[in-house]
Amino acid sequence: MPVALSLKDLHKRYGAAEVVAGLNLELVAGTCHGLLGPNGAGKTTTLRLALGLIEADAGQIALLGHALPQEASTARARVGVVPQADSLDPDFTVRENLMVFGRYFGLSRRAIEARLPMLLEFAGLAGKAEAKIGALSGGMKRRLTLARALVNDPDVIFLDEPTTGLDPQARHLIWQGLRKLTGQGKTLLLTTHFMEEAERLCDRISIIDRGRVIAEGAPRELIQHHVEPGVVEIYGEDIEAWCDRLAERYCRRCEKVGETLFCYTAEPQALIAALDGMPHLRYLHRPANLEDVFLKLTGRDLRD
Amino acid sequence: MSGAPFAVGVFNVPNLRWLPVWQRNFLVWKKLAIPSLLGNLADPMLYMLGLGYGLGRLLPDVAGVPYLNFLAAGTIAYSVMNSATFETLYSAFSRMHVQKTWEAILNTPLGLTDVLLGEWLWATSKSLLSGLAILVVIWGLGLQADFLMSLGLVPVIVLTGLCFAGLGLAINAISPNYDFFLYYFTLAITPMVLLGGVFYPTSELPLWLKAAADWLPLTHAVQLARPLVLGQWPQDILWHSCVLAAYGLAGFWAACRLTRRRLLR
Numbered sequence: 001m002p003v004a005l006s007l008k009d010l011h012k013r014y015g016a017a018e019v020v021a022g023l024n025l026e027l028v029a030g031t032c033h034g035l036l037g038p039n040g041a042g043k044t045t046t047l048r049l050a051l052g053l054i055e056a057d058a059g060q061i062a063l064l065g066h067a068l069p070q071e072a073s074t075a076r077a078r079v080g081v082v083p084q085a086d087s088l089d090p091d092f093t094v095r096e097n098l099m100v101f102g103r104y105f106g107l108s109r110r111a112i113e114a115r116l117p118m119l120l121e122f123a124g125l126a127g128k129a130e131a132k133i134g135a136l137s138g139g140m141k142r143r144l145t146l147a148r149a150l151v152n153d154p155d156v157i158f159l160d161e162p163t164t165g166l167d168p169q170a171r172h173l174i175w176q177g178l179r180k181l182t183g184q185g186k187t188l189l190l191t192t193h194f195m196e197e198a199e200r201l202c203d204r205i206s207i208i209d210r211g212r213v214i215a216e217g218a219p220r221e222l223i224q225h226h227v228e229p230g231v232v233e234i235y236g237e238d239i240e241a242w243c244d245r246l247a248e249r250y251c252r253r254c255e256k257v258g259e260t261l262f263c264y265t266a267e268p269q270a271l272i273a274a275l276d277g278m279p280h281l282r283y284l285h286r287p288a289n290l291e292d293v294f295l296k297l298t299g300r301d302l303r304d
Numbered sequence: 305m306s307g308a309p310f311a312v313g314v315f316n317v318p319n320l321r322w323l324p325v326w327q328r329n330f331l332v333w334k335k336l337a338i339p340s341l342l343g344n345l346a347d348p349m350l351y352m353l354g355l356g357y358g359l360g361r362l363l364p365d366v367a368g369v370p371y372l373n374f375l376a377a378g379t380i381a382y383s384v385m386n387s388a389t390f391e392t393l394y395s396a397f398s399r400m401h402v403q404k405t406w407e408a409i410l411n412t413p414l415g416l417t418d419v420l421l422g423e424w425l426w427a428t429s430k431s432l433l434s435g436l437a438i439l440v441v442i443w444g445l446g447l448q449a450d451f452l453m454s455l456g457l458v459p460v461i462v463l464t465g466l467c468f469a470g471l472g473l474a475i476n477a478i479s480p481n482y483d484f485f486l487y488y489f490t491l492a493i494t495p496m497v498l499l500g501g502v503f504y505p506t507s508e509l510p511l512w513l514k515a516a517a518d519w520l521p522l523t524h525a526v527q528l529a530r531p532l533v534l535g536q537w538p539q540d541i542l543w544h545s546c547v548l549a550a551y552g553l554a555g556f557w558a559a560c561r562l563t564r565r566r567l568l569r
Binding site: 072096103 | 327332335403408409413414
Protein backbone atom coordinates (compact mmCIF):
# COMPACT_ATOMS: atom_id res chain seq x y z
CA MET A 1 0.00 0.00 0.00
CA PRO A 2 1.53 3.35 -0.97
CA VAL A 3 1.89 5.76 1.93
CA ALA A 4 0.75 9.36 1.40
CA LEU A 5 2.10 10.70 4.66
CA SER A 6 4.50 9.19 7.12
CA LEU A 7 5.43 10.66 10.48
CA LYS A 8 8.25 8.93 12.32
CA ASP A 9 9.07 9.50 15.97
CA LEU A 10 8.01 13.14 15.80
CA HIS A 11 8.79 15.52 18.66
CA LYS A 12 7.79 19.14 19.13
CA ARG A 13 8.28 21.11 22.32
CA TYR A 14 6.92 24.52 23.30
CA GLY A 15 8.76 25.71 26.36
CA ALA A 16 8.33 23.09 29.05
CA ALA A 17 5.45 21.32 27.29
CA GLU A 18 6.20 18.53 24.85
CA VAL A 19 3.14 18.86 22.64
CA VAL A 20 4.18 16.10 20.24
CA ALA A 21 6.13 13.39 22.00
CA GLY A 22 7.30 10.57 19.75
CA LEU A 23 4.33 10.40 17.40
CA ASN A 24 4.19 7.82 14.62
CA LEU A 25 1.62 7.75 11.85
CA GLU A 26 1.23 6.22 8.41
CA LEU A 27 -1.49 7.56 6.18
CA VAL A 28 -2.26 4.96 3.50
CA ALA A 29 -3.08 6.49 0.11
CA GLY A 30 -6.75 6.36 -0.82
CA THR A 31 -8.01 5.98 2.75
CA CYS A 32 -9.62 8.27 5.29
CA HIS A 33 -7.60 8.40 8.49
CA GLY A 34 -8.99 9.94 11.65
CA LEU A 35 -7.01 11.71 14.34
CA LEU A 36 -8.92 11.71 17.61
CA GLY A 37 -7.78 13.21 20.85
CA PRO A 38 -8.87 15.49 23.66
CA ASN A 39 -8.16 19.23 23.44
CA GLY A 40 -4.46 19.87 23.70
CA ALA A 41 -3.53 16.30 22.69
CA GLY A 42 -1.39 17.65 19.83
CA LYS A 43 -3.70 17.14 16.84
CA THR A 44 -3.41 20.60 15.32
CA THR A 45 0.34 20.75 15.96
CA THR A 46 0.65 17.37 14.22
CA LEU A 47 -1.24 18.71 11.20
CA ARG A 48 0.96 21.82 11.07
CA LEU A 49 4.08 19.65 11.22
CA ALA A 50 2.71 17.39 8.50
CA LEU A 51 2.19 20.42 6.24
CA GLY A 52 5.72 21.67 6.81
CA LEU A 53 4.46 24.88 8.39
CA ILE A 54 6.48 24.39 11.55
CA GLU A 55 9.69 22.49 12.19
CA ALA A 56 9.86 19.42 14.37
CA ASP A 57 12.49 19.21 17.10
CA ALA A 58 13.15 15.62 16.05
CA GLY A 59 11.72 12.95 13.78
CA GLN A 60 11.02 12.50 10.09
CA ILE A 61 8.12 13.64 7.93
CA ALA A 62 7.46 12.53 4.36
CA LEU A 63 4.45 13.95 2.54
CA LEU A 64 3.75 12.46 -0.90
CA GLY A 65 7.36 11.35 -1.11
CA HIS A 66 8.78 14.77 -0.20
CA ALA A 67 10.90 15.30 2.91
CA LEU A 68 9.49 18.05 5.10
CA PRO A 69 9.99 20.84 5.86
CA GLN A 70 12.67 21.14 3.12
CA GLU A 71 10.32 20.34 0.23
CA ALA A 72 7.15 21.62 1.86
CA SER A 73 6.23 23.98 -0.97
CA THR A 74 6.40 21.24 -3.61
CA ALA A 75 4.45 18.83 -1.42
CA ARG A 76 1.75 21.38 -0.56
CA ALA A 77 1.05 21.88 -4.26
CA ARG A 78 -0.61 18.42 -4.12
CA VAL A 79 -2.42 18.99 -0.83
CA GLY A 80 -5.68 20.68 0.14
CA VAL A 81 -6.40 22.02 3.62
CA VAL A 82 -9.68 22.71 5.41
CA PRO A 83 -8.57 24.72 8.45
CA GLN A 84 -10.36 24.79 11.78
CA ALA A 85 -11.03 28.54 11.73
CA ASP A 86 -12.98 30.11 8.89
CA SER A 87 -10.53 31.88 6.59
CA LEU A 88 -12.67 32.65 3.56
CA ASP A 89 -12.09 36.09 2.11
CA PRO A 90 -15.03 38.26 3.23
CA ASP A 91 -14.27 40.90 0.59
CA PHE A 92 -14.92 38.44 -2.22
CA THR A 93 -17.77 36.52 -3.76
CA VAL A 94 -17.87 32.71 -3.80
CA ARG A 95 -16.38 32.65 -7.30
CA GLU A 96 -13.65 35.16 -6.44
CA ASN A 97 -12.67 33.17 -3.38
CA LEU A 98 -12.00 30.14 -5.56
CA MET A 99 -10.28 32.12 -8.31
CA VAL A 100 -7.96 33.97 -5.95
CA PHE A 101 -7.10 30.80 -4.03
CA GLY A 102 -6.27 28.93 -7.23
CA ARG A 103 -3.71 31.59 -8.09
CA TYR A 104 -1.77 30.80 -4.92
CA PHE A 105 -1.10 27.41 -6.53
CA GLY A 106 0.20 29.08 -9.67
CA LEU A 107 -2.88 28.01 -11.64
CA SER A 108 -3.85 30.07 -14.65
CA ARG A 109 -7.19 31.84 -14.77
CA ARG A 110 -8.35 29.46 -17.48
CA ALA A 111 -7.39 26.36 -15.50
CA ILE A 112 -9.33 27.57 -12.46
CA GLU A 113 -12.35 28.63 -14.49
CA ALA A 114 -12.47 25.16 -16.02
CA ARG A 115 -12.74 23.63 -12.55
CA LEU A 116 -15.17 26.21 -11.21
CA PRO A 117 -18.51 24.57 -12.17
CA MET A 118 -17.38 21.25 -10.69
CA LEU A 119 -16.26 22.91 -7.45
CA LEU A 120 -19.49 24.90 -7.09
CA GLU A 121 -21.50 21.79 -7.78
CA PHE A 122 -19.51 19.84 -5.20
CA ALA A 123 -20.14 22.53 -2.60
CA GLY A 124 -23.83 22.69 -3.47
CA LEU A 125 -23.34 26.37 -4.32
CA ALA A 126 -24.02 26.22 -8.06
CA GLY A 127 -26.48 29.13 -7.91
CA LYS A 128 -24.38 31.14 -5.47
CA ALA A 129 -21.26 31.93 -7.49
CA GLU A 130 -21.81 35.68 -7.17
CA ALA A 131 -22.94 35.64 -3.55
CA LYS A 132 -20.89 37.49 -0.94
CA ILE A 133 -19.39 35.40 1.85
CA GLY A 134 -21.38 37.29 4.47
CA ALA A 135 -24.61 36.09 2.85
CA LEU A 136 -23.74 32.39 3.28
CA SER A 137 -24.87 30.16 6.13
CA GLY A 138 -22.33 28.39 8.34
CA GLY A 139 -22.82 25.16 6.43
CA MET A 140 -22.37 26.86 3.06
CA LYS A 141 -19.16 28.50 4.26
CA ARG A 142 -17.77 25.17 5.38
CA ARG A 143 -18.69 23.57 2.05
CA LEU A 144 -17.04 26.43 0.22
CA THR A 145 -13.93 25.99 2.37
CA LEU A 146 -13.94 22.33 1.37
CA ALA A 147 -14.35 23.24 -2.32
CA ARG A 148 -11.54 25.77 -1.95
CA ALA A 149 -9.28 23.00 -0.66
CA LEU A 150 -9.97 21.11 -3.91
CA VAL A 151 -9.09 23.96 -6.26
CA ASN A 152 -5.68 22.41 -7.04
CA ASP A 153 -7.13 18.89 -7.44
CA PRO A 154 -5.09 17.62 -4.47
CA ASP A 155 -4.12 14.01 -3.77
CA VAL A 156 -4.27 14.50 -0.01
CA ILE A 157 -6.75 16.61 1.95
CA PHE A 158 -6.18 17.68 5.56
CA LEU A 159 -9.38 18.47 7.47
CA ASP A 160 -9.13 20.07 10.90
CA GLU A 161 -12.52 19.65 12.62
CA PRO A 162 -14.50 20.25 9.42
CA THR A 163 -17.95 19.97 11.01
CA THR A 164 -17.47 21.75 14.34
CA GLY A 165 -20.27 24.25 14.87
CA LEU A 166 -22.55 22.87 12.16
CA ASP A 167 -26.10 21.67 12.57
CA PRO A 168 -26.87 17.98 11.85
CA GLN A 169 -28.19 18.66 8.35
CA ALA A 170 -25.11 20.63 7.36
CA ARG A 171 -22.91 17.97 8.92
CA HIS A 172 -24.51 15.24 6.83
CA LEU A 173 -23.85 17.24 3.68
CA ILE A 174 -20.16 17.56 4.56
CA TRP A 175 -19.99 13.81 5.27
CA GLN A 176 -21.53 13.12 1.90
CA GLY A 177 -18.90 15.32 0.26
CA LEU A 178 -16.07 13.58 2.10
CA ARG A 179 -17.32 10.13 1.11
CA LYS A 180 -17.45 11.32 -2.49
CA LEU A 181 -13.79 12.29 -2.21
CA THR A 182 -12.68 8.94 -0.81
CA GLY A 183 -14.74 7.36 -3.60
CA GLN A 184 -12.57 9.29 -6.06
CA GLY A 185 -9.46 7.82 -4.46
CA LYS A 186 -8.43 10.91 -2.49
CA THR A 187 -6.55 10.49 0.78
CA LEU A 188 -8.07 12.23 3.79
CA LEU A 189 -6.58 13.07 7.17
CA LEU A 190 -9.37 14.16 9.48
CA THR A 191 -9.34 15.51 13.01
CA THR A 192 -12.67 15.61 14.82
CA HIS A 193 -14.32 15.60 18.21
CA PHE A 194 -17.35 13.74 16.88
CA MET A 195 -16.93 10.02 17.39
CA GLU A 196 -19.87 9.26 15.18
CA GLU A 197 -18.20 11.20 12.39
CA ALA A 198 -14.96 9.28 12.81
CA GLU A 199 -16.79 5.94 12.99
CA ARG A 200 -18.73 6.69 9.81
CA LEU A 201 -15.99 8.14 7.65
CA CYS A 202 -12.67 6.70 8.72
CA ASP A 203 -11.01 3.52 7.52
CA ARG A 204 -8.45 3.88 10.26
CA ILE A 205 -8.24 5.89 13.42
CA SER A 206 -5.36 7.03 15.58
CA ILE A 207 -6.25 8.09 19.08
CA ILE A 208 -3.78 10.69 20.31
CA ASP A 209 -3.12 11.78 23.85
CA ARG A 210 -0.26 13.78 25.30
CA GLY A 211 1.45 14.00 21.95
CA ARG A 212 1.59 10.34 21.03
CA VAL A 213 -0.64 7.70 19.46
CA ILE A 214 -2.13 5.54 22.20
CA ALA A 215 -4.29 3.32 19.99
CA GLU A 216 -4.70 2.71 16.30
CA GLY A 217 -6.90 0.60 14.07
CA ALA A 218 -10.15 0.38 12.14
CA PRO A 219 -13.11 1.70 14.17
CA ARG A 220 -14.64 -1.80 14.59
CA GLU A 221 -11.30 -3.26 15.65
CA LEU A 222 -10.76 -0.55 18.23
CA ILE A 223 -14.18 -1.16 19.74
CA GLN A 224 -13.74 -4.93 19.83
CA HIS A 225 -10.28 -4.72 21.23
CA HIS A 226 -10.73 -2.07 23.91
CA VAL A 227 -14.25 -2.31 25.31
CA GLU A 228 -16.95 -4.84 26.12
CA PRO A 229 -19.58 -5.22 23.38
CA GLY A 230 -22.51 -3.78 25.35
CA VAL A 231 -23.08 -0.76 27.55
CA VAL A 232 -25.93 -0.08 29.96
CA GLU A 233 -26.22 3.58 30.88
CA ILE A 234 -28.12 4.11 34.14
CA TYR A 235 -29.37 7.38 35.54
CA GLY A 236 -31.65 8.32 38.43
CA GLU A 237 -31.73 9.70 41.95
CA ASP A 238 -30.41 6.72 43.85
CA ILE A 239 -27.51 6.09 41.57
CA GLU A 240 -24.84 6.52 44.27
CA ALA A 241 -26.30 3.93 46.56
CA TRP A 242 -26.98 1.53 43.76
CA CYS A 243 -23.50 1.96 42.47
CA ASP A 244 -21.99 1.01 45.84
CA ARG A 245 -24.18 -2.04 46.39
CA LEU A 246 -24.83 -3.70 43.08
CA ALA A 247 -22.70 -2.47 40.24
CA GLU A 248 -19.87 -4.92 40.70
CA ARG A 249 -22.17 -7.87 40.89
CA TYR A 250 -23.70 -7.31 37.44
CA CYS A 251 -21.01 -5.91 35.17
CA ARG A 252 -17.35 -6.37 34.38
CA ARG A 253 -16.44 -2.69 34.53
CA CYS A 254 -18.39 0.43 35.38
CA GLU A 255 -17.66 4.14 35.46
CA LYS A 256 -19.62 6.98 36.93
CA VAL A 257 -19.67 10.27 35.05
CA GLY A 258 -21.76 13.06 36.51
CA GLU A 259 -25.11 11.46 37.23
CA THR A 260 -24.72 8.61 34.79
CA LEU A 261 -23.31 5.18 35.43
CA PHE A 262 -21.81 3.38 32.44
CA CYS A 263 -21.85 -0.42 32.92
CA TYR A 264 -19.77 -2.36 30.41
CA THR A 265 -20.77 -5.97 30.01
CA ALA A 266 -21.05 -8.80 27.53
CA GLU A 267 -24.06 -10.34 29.28
CA PRO A 268 -26.49 -7.59 30.19
CA GLN A 269 -29.55 -9.83 30.85
CA ALA A 270 -29.13 -10.18 34.59
CA LEU A 271 -28.41 -6.49 35.00
CA ILE A 272 -31.44 -5.49 32.94
CA ALA A 273 -33.66 -7.86 34.91
CA ALA A 274 -32.44 -6.29 38.13
CA LEU A 275 -33.00 -2.78 36.78
CA ASP A 276 -36.53 -3.60 35.70
CA GLY A 277 -37.30 -4.12 39.38
CA MET A 278 -36.13 -0.61 40.21
CA PRO A 279 -38.51 1.86 38.59
CA HIS A 280 -36.73 4.92 40.05
CA LEU A 281 -33.71 4.20 37.86
CA ARG A 282 -33.84 4.72 34.13
CA TYR A 283 -31.49 2.90 31.80
CA LEU A 284 -30.41 2.59 28.18
CA HIS A 285 -28.87 -0.55 26.72
CA ARG A 286 -26.79 0.02 23.59
CA PRO A 287 -23.84 -1.50 21.72
CA ALA A 288 -20.43 -0.06 22.60
CA ASN A 289 -19.12 2.60 20.26
CA LEU A 290 -16.00 4.59 19.56
CA GLU A 291 -16.81 7.13 22.22
CA ASP A 292 -16.56 4.41 24.86
CA VAL A 293 -13.12 3.51 23.54
CA PHE A 294 -12.10 7.15 23.47
CA LEU A 295 -13.25 7.83 27.02
CA LYS A 296 -11.70 4.65 28.35
CA LEU A 297 -8.32 5.43 26.80
CA THR A 298 -8.13 9.18 27.37
CA GLY A 299 -9.98 9.34 30.67
CA ARG A 300 -13.08 11.20 31.65
CA ASP A 301 -11.61 14.28 33.25
CA LEU A 302 -12.24 17.58 31.53
CA ARG A 303 -9.43 18.90 29.34
CA ASP A 304 -9.19 22.62 28.77
CA MET B 305 -6.68 17.74 -14.31
CA SER B 306 -3.80 16.61 -12.19
CA GLY B 307 -0.80 18.29 -13.81
CA ALA B 308 1.81 19.86 -11.58
CA PRO B 309 0.64 23.42 -10.93
CA PHE B 310 4.25 24.53 -10.73
CA ALA B 311 4.55 24.11 -14.46
CA VAL B 312 2.23 27.01 -15.13
CA GLY B 313 2.27 30.75 -15.16
CA VAL B 314 4.09 32.98 -12.76
CA PHE B 315 5.72 30.18 -10.82
CA ASN B 316 8.19 29.62 -13.63
CA VAL B 317 9.90 32.71 -12.27
CA PRO B 318 10.50 31.85 -8.63
CA ASN B 319 10.81 35.45 -7.55
CA LEU B 320 7.29 36.24 -8.77
CA ARG B 321 5.67 34.06 -6.14
CA TRP B 322 4.57 37.21 -4.31
CA LEU B 323 2.40 38.24 -7.26
CA PRO B 324 -0.79 36.29 -6.36
CA VAL B 325 -0.75 37.95 -2.94
CA TRP B 326 -0.40 41.39 -4.53
CA GLN B 327 -3.17 40.50 -6.99
CA ARG B 328 -5.48 39.48 -4.16
CA ASN B 329 -5.12 42.87 -2.51
CA PHE B 330 -5.47 44.65 -5.83
CA LEU B 331 -8.74 42.85 -6.53
CA VAL B 332 -10.15 43.98 -3.17
CA TRP B 333 -8.93 47.53 -3.75
CA LYS B 334 -10.49 47.61 -7.23
CA LYS B 335 -13.93 47.18 -5.70
CA LEU B 336 -13.50 50.30 -3.58
CA ALA B 337 -11.10 52.21 -5.78
CA ILE B 338 -12.94 55.53 -5.94
CA PRO B 339 -13.65 56.06 -2.22
CA SER B 340 -10.17 54.74 -1.43
CA LEU B 341 -8.52 57.24 -3.78
CA LEU B 342 -10.65 60.08 -2.46
CA GLY B 343 -9.71 59.12 1.07
CA ASN B 344 -6.02 59.08 0.15
CA LEU B 345 -6.33 62.46 -1.46
CA ALA B 346 -8.64 64.37 0.85
CA ASP B 347 -6.51 64.54 3.99
CA PRO B 348 -3.20 65.66 2.45
CA MET B 349 -5.03 67.99 0.05
CA LEU B 350 -6.73 69.74 2.95
CA TYR B 351 -3.41 70.17 4.72
CA MET B 352 -1.71 71.45 1.62
CA LEU B 353 -4.43 73.84 0.49
CA GLY B 354 -5.66 74.92 3.92
CA LEU B 355 -2.23 75.57 5.37
CA GLY B 356 -0.68 76.57 2.07
CA TYR B 357 -3.22 79.26 1.27
CA GLY B 358 -4.45 80.11 4.75
CA LEU B 359 -1.14 80.20 6.57
CA GLY B 360 0.76 81.04 3.41
CA ARG B 361 -0.93 84.46 3.13
CA LEU B 362 0.49 85.46 6.51
CA LEU B 363 3.99 84.22 5.82
CA PRO B 364 6.84 85.68 3.81
CA ASP B 365 8.42 83.39 1.23
CA VAL B 366 9.83 80.23 2.82
CA ALA B 367 13.15 79.01 1.42
CA GLY B 368 12.71 81.55 -1.36
CA VAL B 369 9.27 80.38 -2.60
CA PRO B 370 5.62 80.96 -1.61
CA TYR B 371 4.59 78.74 1.31
CA LEU B 372 2.19 76.63 -0.78
CA ASN B 373 5.01 75.68 -3.16
CA PHE B 374 7.22 74.91 -0.19
CA LEU B 375 4.58 72.75 1.43
CA ALA B 376 3.88 70.71 -1.74
CA ALA B 377 6.86 68.36 -1.44
CA GLY B 378 6.30 67.83 2.26
CA THR B 379 2.71 66.89 1.52
CA ILE B 380 3.81 64.23 -0.95
CA ALA B 381 6.21 62.66 1.54
CA TYR B 382 3.66 62.83 4.35
CA SER B 383 0.88 61.39 2.20
CA VAL B 384 3.03 58.49 0.96
CA MET B 385 4.12 57.72 4.52
CA ASN B 386 0.55 57.71 5.76
CA SER B 387 -0.74 55.54 2.95
CA ALA B 388 1.98 52.90 3.33
CA THR B 389 1.60 52.96 7.11
CA PHE B 390 -2.17 52.55 7.20
CA GLU B 391 -2.06 49.72 4.67
CA THR B 392 0.58 47.76 6.56
CA LEU B 393 -0.94 48.39 9.97
CA TYR B 394 -4.73 48.31 9.87
CA SER B 395 -5.34 46.54 6.55
CA ALA B 396 -2.54 44.00 6.84
CA PHE B 397 -3.48 43.31 10.46
CA SER B 398 -7.04 42.53 9.38
CA ARG B 399 -5.75 40.07 6.82
CA MET B 400 -3.23 38.49 9.18
CA HIS B 401 -5.10 38.42 12.47
CA VAL B 402 -8.83 38.85 11.92
CA GLN B 403 -9.58 37.25 8.55
CA LYS B 404 -6.76 34.65 8.74
CA THR B 405 -6.05 35.32 5.08
CA TRP B 406 -2.32 34.79 5.55
CA GLU B 407 -2.83 31.47 7.31
CA ALA B 408 -5.02 30.29 4.43
CA ILE B 409 -2.30 31.28 1.96
CA LEU B 410 0.38 29.49 3.99
CA ASN B 411 -1.48 26.21 3.39
CA THR B 412 -0.71 26.60 -0.33
CA PRO B 413 2.75 26.30 -1.90
CA LEU B 414 3.43 29.94 -1.01
CA GLY B 415 5.59 30.69 2.02
CA LEU B 416 5.58 33.48 4.55
CA THR B 417 8.26 35.44 2.70
CA ASP B 418 6.08 35.38 -0.43
CA VAL B 419 3.13 36.68 1.57
CA LEU B 420 5.12 39.47 3.21
CA LEU B 421 6.83 40.43 -0.04
CA GLY B 422 3.41 40.65 -1.70
CA GLU B 423 2.11 42.81 1.13
CA TRP B 424 5.23 45.01 1.11
CA LEU B 425 4.99 45.67 -2.61
CA TRP B 426 1.23 46.09 -2.42
CA ALA B 427 1.46 48.77 0.28
CA THR B 428 4.19 50.45 -1.76
CA SER B 429 1.95 50.39 -4.84
CA LYS B 430 -0.89 51.93 -2.90
CA SER B 431 1.32 54.65 -1.50
CA LEU B 432 2.65 55.30 -5.00
CA LEU B 433 -0.91 55.99 -6.03
CA SER B 434 -1.37 58.42 -3.13
CA GLY B 435 1.86 60.20 -4.00
CA LEU B 436 0.94 60.40 -7.68
CA ALA B 437 -2.46 61.84 -6.78
CA ILE B 438 -0.78 64.71 -4.92
CA LEU B 439 1.70 65.12 -7.75
CA VAL B 440 -1.18 65.55 -10.20
CA VAL B 441 -2.63 68.27 -7.96
CA ILE B 442 0.77 69.95 -7.84
CA TRP B 443 0.91 69.91 -11.63
CA GLY B 444 -2.65 71.16 -11.82
CA LEU B 445 -1.83 74.14 -9.62
CA GLY B 446 1.49 74.67 -11.37
CA LEU B 447 3.42 74.48 -8.12
CA GLN B 448 6.43 72.75 -9.65
CA ALA B 449 9.34 74.85 -10.92
CA ASP B 450 10.29 72.41 -13.68
CA PHE B 451 8.01 69.67 -14.99
CA LEU B 452 10.76 67.28 -16.07
CA MET B 453 12.52 67.60 -12.78
CA SER B 454 9.29 66.95 -10.90
CA LEU B 455 9.15 63.53 -12.60
CA GLY B 456 12.09 62.67 -10.37
CA LEU B 457 9.54 62.57 -7.56
CA VAL B 458 8.23 59.23 -8.81
CA PRO B 459 11.26 57.18 -7.67
CA VAL B 460 11.35 59.19 -4.45
CA ILE B 461 7.72 58.24 -3.82
CA VAL B 462 8.47 54.56 -4.46
CA LEU B 463 11.47 54.59 -2.13
CA THR B 464 9.50 56.38 0.59
CA GLY B 465 6.66 53.88 0.20
CA LEU B 466 9.04 50.91 0.51
CA CYS B 467 10.58 52.50 3.60
CA PHE B 468 7.34 53.02 5.52
CA ALA B 469 5.67 49.83 4.29
CA GLY B 470 8.65 47.84 5.57
CA LEU B 471 8.54 49.58 8.94
CA GLY B 472 4.77 49.17 9.15
CA LEU B 473 4.94 45.42 8.54
CA ALA B 474 7.43 45.09 11.40
CA ILE B 475 5.06 46.92 13.75
CA ASN B 476 2.17 44.80 12.47
CA ALA B 477 4.10 41.64 13.36
CA ILE B 478 4.34 42.54 17.05
CA SER B 479 0.90 44.06 17.50
CA PRO B 480 -1.56 42.23 19.77
CA ASN B 481 -4.51 44.35 18.57
CA TYR B 482 -5.52 47.47 16.67
CA ASP B 483 -5.04 49.74 19.72
CA PHE B 484 -1.33 48.98 19.74
CA PHE B 485 -0.90 51.00 16.54
CA LEU B 486 -1.61 54.18 18.47
CA TYR B 487 1.81 53.83 20.10
CA TYR B 488 3.44 53.81 16.70
CA PHE B 489 1.48 56.85 15.60
CA THR B 490 2.21 58.75 18.79
CA LEU B 491 5.85 57.76 19.10
CA ALA B 492 6.92 57.63 15.46
CA ILE B 493 4.52 58.99 12.88
CA THR B 494 3.43 62.21 14.62
CA PRO B 495 7.00 63.27 15.56
CA MET B 496 8.01 62.69 11.95
CA VAL B 497 5.18 64.82 10.61
CA LEU B 498 5.99 67.64 13.01
CA LEU B 499 9.80 67.45 13.00
CA GLY B 500 10.65 65.99 9.60
CA GLY B 501 10.53 69.20 7.62
CA VAL B 502 7.06 68.81 6.15
CA PHE B 503 5.80 72.21 7.32
CA TYR B 504 9.07 74.17 7.72
CA PRO B 505 12.77 73.69 6.96
CA THR B 506 14.44 71.58 9.65
CA SER B 507 17.18 74.22 9.70
CA GLU B 508 14.79 76.34 11.79
CA LEU B 509 14.97 73.82 14.67
CA PRO B 510 17.39 74.19 17.58
CA LEU B 511 20.51 72.17 16.88
CA TRP B 512 19.75 69.32 19.29
CA LEU B 513 16.28 68.87 17.85
CA LYS B 514 17.54 69.06 14.29
CA ALA B 515 20.08 66.36 15.12
CA ALA B 516 17.22 64.16 16.28
CA ALA B 517 15.12 64.97 13.22
CA ASP B 518 18.00 63.91 10.98
CA TRP B 519 17.50 60.34 12.20
CA LEU B 520 13.87 60.22 11.06
CA PRO B 521 13.26 58.59 7.68
CA LEU B 522 10.61 61.15 6.71
CA THR B 523 13.24 63.91 6.97
CA HIS B 524 15.24 62.18 4.26
CA ALA B 525 12.18 61.70 2.05
CA VAL B 526 11.38 65.42 2.34
CA GLN B 527 14.96 66.40 1.56
CA LEU B 528 14.79 64.39 -1.64
CA ALA B 529 11.31 65.56 -2.64
CA ARG B 530 11.48 69.31 -1.90
CA PRO B 531 14.29 70.31 -4.27
CA LEU B 532 12.64 68.31 -7.07
CA VAL B 533 9.45 70.39 -6.72
CA LEU B 534 11.50 73.58 -6.52
CA GLY B 535 13.49 72.74 -9.64
CA GLN B 536 16.83 71.75 -8.13
CA TRP B 537 18.77 68.52 -7.83
CA PRO B 538 18.66 67.29 -4.24
CA GLN B 539 21.95 67.32 -2.35
CA ASP B 540 23.31 64.02 -1.04
CA ILE B 541 20.89 61.96 -3.16
CA LEU B 542 22.77 58.75 -2.45
CA TRP B 543 22.86 59.30 1.31
CA HIS B 544 19.15 60.08 1.64
CA SER B 545 18.21 57.17 -0.64
CA CYS B 546 20.38 54.78 1.33
CA VAL B 547 18.82 55.85 4.63
CA LEU B 548 15.30 55.30 3.27
CA ALA B 549 16.28 51.94 1.77
CA ALA B 550 18.01 50.89 4.98
CA TYR B 551 14.95 51.67 7.11
CA GLY B 552 12.71 49.84 4.64
CA LEU B 553 14.92 46.77 4.36
CA ALA B 554 15.52 46.60 8.09
CA GLY B 555 11.76 46.84 8.64
CA PHE B 556 11.02 44.12 6.11
CA TRP B 557 13.71 41.85 7.53
CA ALA B 558 12.34 42.32 11.03
CA ALA B 559 8.81 41.75 9.74
CA CYS B 560 9.88 38.39 8.24
CA ARG B 561 11.55 37.29 11.48
CA LEU B 562 8.79 38.48 13.80
CA THR B 563 5.84 37.30 11.71
CA ARG B 564 7.42 33.86 11.40
CA ARG B 565 7.70 33.73 15.16
CA ARG B 566 4.08 34.82 15.45
CA LEU B 567 2.43 32.52 12.91
CA LEU B 568 4.78 29.60 12.29
CA ARG B 569 6.08 28.27 15.55
